[in-house]
Amino acid sequence: MGLARTRAVSMVGMRGSMVEIEADLSSNLPGFVLIGLPDAALGEAKDRVRSAAANSGCPLPPRKITVNLSPAALPKHGSSFDLAIAVAVLGASGECDARSVGRVVHLGELGLDGRVRPVPGILPSVLAARRCGFERVMVPAGNLAEAALVPGIEAIGVASLREAAIRHGAELEPVRVEMIPAAAAEPSVQDDRDLADVVGNAEAVDAMLVAAAGGHHAFLLGPPGAGKTMLASRLPGLLPDLTPEAAIEVSSVRSLAGLPVGDALASRPPFEAPHHTASAAALIGGGSGVIRPGAAARAAHGVLFLDEAPEYPRSVLDTLRQPLESGSIEIHRAGAVATFPGQFQLVLAANPCPCGQFGSTGNSCTCPPNTRRRYLARLSGPLLDRVDIQLSVPRVTAARSLRSGGLSTAAARARVTDARGAAAARLRSTPWRTNARVSGAWLRSTRHTLAPGVTRPLDRALETGGLTMRGYERVLRVAWTIADLEGVSTPTAAHIGKALYLRKATAA
Template structure:
């Protein structure tokens, strides 16, 4: 008897439905699993046999063939245990097969039949909905995550016997159906706030501009000036995630197995801060079976690189293309997988090895040329892709001892949301463009039309600072964002001047 069950395979951050055909014949005495399974799938025979025996049923002692189609897609992991086990029991006539075609099932089995959690439940559920399945049967730990997909019934189980009972009588289980809106109640709640930062008004202004336009930024200043403290508060002024963005972000974290416990949906924009010892594969993604890296885990959020010159140069250089294209392509011999990587890059660094170059009070102890050598650890092409170069100065004692409350994140966030709303309206007819930082050159020419005075002002800056064509585009984008924050329909000279002054690392001889 041939029976079909359905599972799912993850490729990149998307899922592909896998048809699992089980044929129990009257001859032979072995179980064969074909269709490009890995070792974890092949080893499922022992787990399935033990589970079936624990249920008081019997493992077929005749020839049993399990075919996993499409056969050219590699099947990895132990999550196929559940659909294979139910297929074997149905094909041997021990449970009814009438409802199998309506449900997608995935779950790893323990020897006693307990269901273990899996990775990638959300993309599996999204694909199941596209393919017209009535519902999904998944581990209870993953059910709320998968239930974020509207219009799909998701059933969470903790033991295979619950799946068998459900397939016999579908009324034995109730679908898990949390409303996505309930997870947005705490979206405005953060553990940190900009009101905790004393002084540093210019730096706060720069981060507000970065948040309003989705721009990349680098903070450069002496140790103890508050660079890391300011960076960690950037997510508190970013616009809230839309439901679509939340689903995209959650899908990536689900595939990577990074979804926090008891959090079926990511409601805050990610803030990823990898250590400077990270490898290039861990940063951009990779591996024998490609997994998303830190830049993809930061999708729709912030990637913070603290002490930027301490990162290996090779690691930093692999980011150049993803920063521009907002995706990363991992190529292997048989396949190429795209991972989304639309993130804000925020970096910080000291101005020199000792950290006190240009300090108003402490003297720099670095030897001649050391400052420039230190800056040269970060390549020019990468710096060119960073819109805002922000010099961070030490906090004055008067600011530190002030009892006056600083502006909190809520007020700053309101201005950012207002500016983003203007941009959303502006780019409504352009697919994949949601903020000023994402504009391509052709769109930039039509959106950032500047006056003769602004053009003259920018021309002088280009000549004096020896700026590249990419830096020219960056200045136009930043000036457009500043105008949006001010509610101006056109870019004025004051907006252009503020954008130009955020190109400090472009100054010739800055480190000399």
């Protein structure tokens, strides 16, 4: 007696590390010290633990209590260590069985009344505990469904500290308390946005299909009301179901963001459309203390849609360059780097000018030419350089709108899934799975160079300076995807022609 230890999990980005929590009681003057790099919220843990214990019928002993969280170098943020600290102290005082306490990983915040509050990040924390070989984890009752998503580790939900103490052998009468629920999952509404709703605009529908099949980023340029938002919001529906690994990442990011995870892992690609007033932290992640994932991380394995893209501050758009380059999001802090997944598919939409009327029928644009030029220039450069598909979306006119492509989301997804399968098979021996990701070297390697007759229009454009090398590669990537969609083993001249067309966004 006098010393007990247990474990908790510290999450930094997606990486969870085990934290050892030791409690020692000595007969010095009564007091409570917490050591091991605690941030402000963790410092307040002392007060929460003291009140929670008193209100649970197992008050902390009137002795000198020292709690150490180690390793000291590991950042420890937030309030999820409360439960572990409390049971470690109760183990040290003999109220609970110290050996039982030592075998279990504890996650949860305490309310002053002794109830255990749900915390963000339960799913990745339980995954980390399992990876480190633990067999049992005690979580807030409100998070039990989320913890139970992880097979191979026993999850115990407790509604109060008293219940936790009883689980660890404390001789207390059980008292029923009302469980604090986690944020309720939104009722799963059937996504009724179908591709077949789009009438006319066959090129744009086609472009969405190509974007989905190759994982290409896309830029849609057109006047207000042309259907850009409508098209972008239908892209996630065209993507295949998430793989098991992607499902875990998507749900883990949601959990870390404090969003409801529900009682099953995500199965469909996410869609995130942050408003243009969003801050860099909201887009990429951040916050004081605990680093929370932003919209870009929540869009990983799905679609990040930036509507009215030129309206976003340059500094905010620039934060996307690193994830677009590397496929992961890194947020640097003193003493820690948080990493989140960053493999989202970017869709940018823009009006041709601030008033939106430039180039549309009955041109009523009132923007001075200079303003107009500057408007789209905000997007150019490093960001658009990575966007393979750039398309003008005209307003559908009455005559043209009579014709509907009729391609349903379900039928389109089946085609996309086949095309992705063909690409993955071809890229079997490479680190990439989609055409959007293959390197320039792969495209130029002798095994994949196309016949000179096929690439002639491209080669000529490169020679005359009409196309940069980067642009040349983007066309080739898209051409491979078009060939995959048509079930052809290598791109033909027609595929190159169509790929060239899919990068012709012009404001005129």
